[in-house]
Amino acid sequence: MSITVENVEKNFGSVQALKPTNLEIGSGEFISLVGPSGCGKTTLLRTIAGLELPDDGKLTLIDRVVFSKPDGIDVPAENRGVGMVFQDFALWPHLTVFENVAFGLRARKDTDRLKERVQWALSRVQLAGYDDRYPKQLSGGQQQRVSFARAIVTEPKIILLDEPLSALDAVLREGLRLMLRSLANELGLTAVYVTHDQHEAMSISDRIVVMRDGVMLQRGIPEEVYNKPNQLFIAEFVGKTNFLPESNGTAPGELKMTRPERLTVQRQSKQDLEFTGVVEMVSYVGDRYEAHLDVEGKKWVVYFEERPDEGDRVTLYLAPKFVHTIKEETE
Ligand SMILES: Nc1ncnc2c1ncn2[C@@H]1O[C@H](COP(=O)(O)OP(=O)(O)O)[C@@H](O)[C@H]1O
Ligand SMILES: [Mg+2]
Missing domain, CATH: 3.40.50.300 (P-loop containing nucleotide triphosphate hydrolases)
Structure with missing residues (x-):
């Protein structure tokens, strides 16, 4: 050492x-x-x-x-x-x-x-x-x-x-x-x-x-x-965090999350989880569009290659391996 x-x-x-x-x-x-x-x-x-x-x-x-x-x-x-x-x-x-x-x-x-x-x-x-x-x-x-x-x-x-x-x-x-x-x-x-x-x-x-x-x-x-x-x-300090809706089998005391770049607009595999969100705000940041979405009451950030319109309903896919579970802090 x-x-x-x-x-x-x-x-x-x-x-x-x-x-x-x-x-x-x-x-x-x-x-x-x-x-x-x-x-x-x-x-x-x-x-x-x-x-x-x-x-x-x-x-x-x-x-x-x-x-x-x-x-x-x-x-x-x-x-x-x-x-x-x-x-x-x-x-x-x-x-x-x-x-x-x-x-x-x-x-x-x-x-x-x-x-x-x-x-x-x-x-x-x-x-x-x-x-x-x-x-x-x-x-x-x-x-x-x-x-x-x-x-x-x-x-x-x-x-x-x-x-x-x-x-x-x-x-x-x-x-x-x-x-x-x-x-x-x-x-x-x-x-x-x-x-x-x-x-x-x-x-x-x-x-x-x-x-x-x-x-x-x-x-x-x-x-x-x-x-x-x-x-x-830590989830929120080190990056943008999207919490999955409770309907995705989140147990009490647990939070399921993913990162924006894991979400895709095209299904990659049969196992992918599927979400529907409404685009609320879009910003162009040079190499992509960063959109704020409402997904079953959760506020998500999602990256797009092409500009989505505010008010659009979009379907998003997520491979289960990119879901991470956090035990909620008890302090
Ligand atoms: N010389 C000092 N006298 C009194 N309090 C201090 C002194 N140096 C640091 N602190 C306090 O110790 C804590 C940690 O400070 P510091 O190590 O400078 O934090 P960071 O570098 O992460 O911003 C803070 O609450 C700070 O106010
Ligand atoms: Mg310092």
Whole structure:
């Protein structure tokens, strides 16, 4: 294991930001922590980094215990061997790109082959030749790439990223997401990526962990969490959810759901379930039409290749294997 979190918890006064939490992350794994604002993502990340002191538990990074409440171990952040990237870039405005990237190496008096290593890091993020610029002379995306370079220049095995793309516009985010993922692969990094954006989490990660109120609710590969959410909150958080009418054999305490892209207007097989809905609203989103339908009193989202008309009655088909059952929460 690259990262092992055992019963780690963190309170801020009466706020239980992180309830006792366990998590194992394998070497080279790219994992995302996803969940609504305030659910404890940053707290967990900062705890791993050593920027936040947990109230209890044990943390192991690559076979080295860096925090243990019972054993009184607390390795300072700068000696944990992790690279960190923040949402607001956190660059020094009065230092050049080169000096921003070199900063951590100089602080540690680790200046052997300094120039070569800084230039290696800058070239990995496609910023070769930008050494002498100041942060304010760069675009937001370039500034964030400088902060990636700064995180990798010390050649850490683990990189922790807290909403690194949230301050950037959508097109830039997608490009940087791909860059980050391939950088992590090429360098063999173990990555923990915090985001409140479930699409970003699913597209970049080997595995995602969904959090709420300081608790990890579900963890798994993106396909599993998306297609088989273990509770209503997750179903609705990670994607658009269509609940089947009760007439489809839903037992008390159960919800049956599917995802919009599973519904078709043509029958694919004899076993397909059949529904009739009325189109209430249609929006064009470029690659398809997204329609809101009323299906036996349930509000569904369905995708169409051709524009349906509002008021149309349409028949929809669904393969039984795409029906997922959730046990209703009892809280
Ligand atoms: N330094 C702090 N002092 C007091 N409360 C904090 C502090 N940091 C975080 N919290 C609280 O802990 C909870 C989790 O916060 P955080 O980990 O930042 O959530 P997220 O990153 O998922 O948005 C929130 O209720 C937040 O208000
Ligand atoms: Mg946060």
